[in-house]
Amino acid sequence: MIIAGEASGDLHGANLARELKILDSSWQMTGIGGAGMAGAGVTLLFDISNLAVMGIIEVLTRLKDIRSAMHILEKQFRTKRPDLLILIDYPGFNLELARRAKKYDIPVLYYISPKIWAWREGRIERIKKYVDRMAVILPFEKKFYQRHDVDVDFVGNPLLDQVHATLKPAEIKTRYNIESDATVIGIMPGSRRQEIAKLLPLFMQAAVKLNSEIKKCVFLLPLASTLAEDEIKEHCRQLDRLLDIRIIKDERYAAMAACDAAMAASGTLTMELAILKVPMVVCYRVSLISYLLAKPFIKVKYASLVNLVAEKEVVPELLQYKATPENIYKEILPLLLNKDAAKDMQQELARVSAQLGEPGASKRAAKLAMEMVAAGMIPRD
Numbered sequence: 001m002i003i004a005g006e007a008s009g010d011l012h013g014a015n016l017a018r019e020l021k022i023l024d025s026s027w028q029m030t031g032i033g034g035a036g037m038a039g040a041g042v043t044l045l046f047d048i049s050n051l052a053v054m055g056i057i058e059v060l061t062r063l064k065d066i067r068s069a070m071h072i073l074e075k076q077f078r079t080k081r082p083d084l085l086i087l088i089d090y091p092g093f094n095l096e097l098a099r100r101a102k103k104y105d106i107p108v109l110y111y112i113s114p115k116i117w118a119w120r121e122g123r124i125e126r127i128k129k130y131v132d133r134m135a136v137i138l139p140f141e142k143k144f145y146q147r148h149d150v151d152v153d154f155v156g157n158p159l160l161d162q163v164h165a166t167l168k169p170a171e172i173k174t175r176y177n178i179e180s181d182a183t184v185i186g187i188m189p190g191s192r193r194q195e196i197a198k199l200l201p202l203f204m205q206a207a208v209k210l211n212s213e214i215k216k217c218v219f220l221l222p223l224a225s226t227l228a229e230d231e232i233k234e235h236c237r238q239l240d241r242l243l244d245i246r247i248i249k250d251e252r253y254a255a256m257a258a259c260d261a262a263m264a265a266s267g268t269l270t271m272e273l274a275i276l277k278v279p280m281v282v283c284y285r286v287s288l289i290s291y292l293l294a295k296p297f298i299k300v301k302y303a304s305l306v307n308l309v310a311e312k313e314v315v316p317e318l319l320q321y322k323a324t325p326e327n328i329y330k331e332i333l334p335l336l337l338n339k340d341a342a343k344d345m346q347q348e349l350a351r352v353s354a355q356l357g358e359p360g361a362s363k364r365a366a367k368l369a370m371e372m373v374a375a376g377m378i379p380r381d
Contacts, residue, residue: 184258186256
């Protein structure tokens with residue numbers, strides 16, 4: 001059973017499922033995910049579209065769906081006990097699920113660690129109690145878990161296997177009838193509905209400012225698998241008549257790589273852009289109450305994965321009240337007009353990407369899963 005709670009987890013879960021099928025085609029896989037995991041042969045027990053939220057208050061609005069999903073999974077534990085439970089990030093849900101799996105002696109592999117090194121470090125006690133093995137994807141995470149005496153393997157970062165531009169920037173421009181000398185700017189507000197609601201209006205207003213400053217301007221919005229095009233169009237309706245904006249449903253990474261710079265939501269997206277060497281400005285907002293409740297537990301200096309891996313500010317971060325159209329405009333404009341500034345950031349992004357290990361993370365994680373099943377591992381008391 002594989003559990004993912006958002007678009008990035010669905011992507012990683014899909015690649016893991018494919019590798020598991022390569023190792024043993026007889027495996028039957030169930031779980032929670034999206035179109036990616038379904039396409040990789042996972043029978044979905046619940047779709048992630050109603051689960052992908054971030055922020056304490058925001059979770060409360062989805063509590064009914066979260067409880068329903070948990071009920072379905074625990075029923076599956078009782079009636080068709082899985083040989084292994086694989087959890088992908090999404091800690092609020094997945095750590096509770098791990099606790100329930102313990103009651104049925106189901107071994108647990110946690111693939112892609114929750115960011116407890118950033119905030120809510122106390123969750124390490126639940127991981128030690130309910131998780132049998134961690135498969136981590138960031139280089140500093142292995143040391144963190146070793147310090148806490150958790151069985152851990154660094155498998156490398158799965159993004160290195162999947163983030164590839166299938167078309168060159170010039171080919172994207174040709175396909176979407178974009179003039180060859182146009183400046184291409186990415187609008188990438190994330191994969192969760194709450195992110196779209198809070199960030200897309202800001203990005204659109206910043207885009208209007210950029211459009212008035214730069215002569216030929218085209219905006220690309222690669223569509224996340226968890227979102228429908230109509231949802232995006234609804235948010236764009238008031239300003240899209242002022243902008244040349246293209247919603248890209250296919251060739252997502254090629255569209256991202258074609259951007260001269262991007263406005264991006266904090267999260268996995270920033271690491272995807274780093275691998276593609278696309279200069280960016282990183283933004284994030286949650287509700288004020290969620291922010292105030294979470295702030296005392298935050299242990300790290302940076303919010304974006306790029307800066308955390310680099311251990312310095314490589315990309316500008318605009319969080320909460322600092323994430324305004326004016327600030328976004330001021331931060332991204334130099335990356336579009338100053339080639340040296342863009343090149344300097346691209347070089348730093350290349351260094352970050354080089355720290356992510358070697359390709360093959362999904363394959364290595366799949367082998368760990370097979371080892372656990374073959375050993376008939378019983379969770380620790």
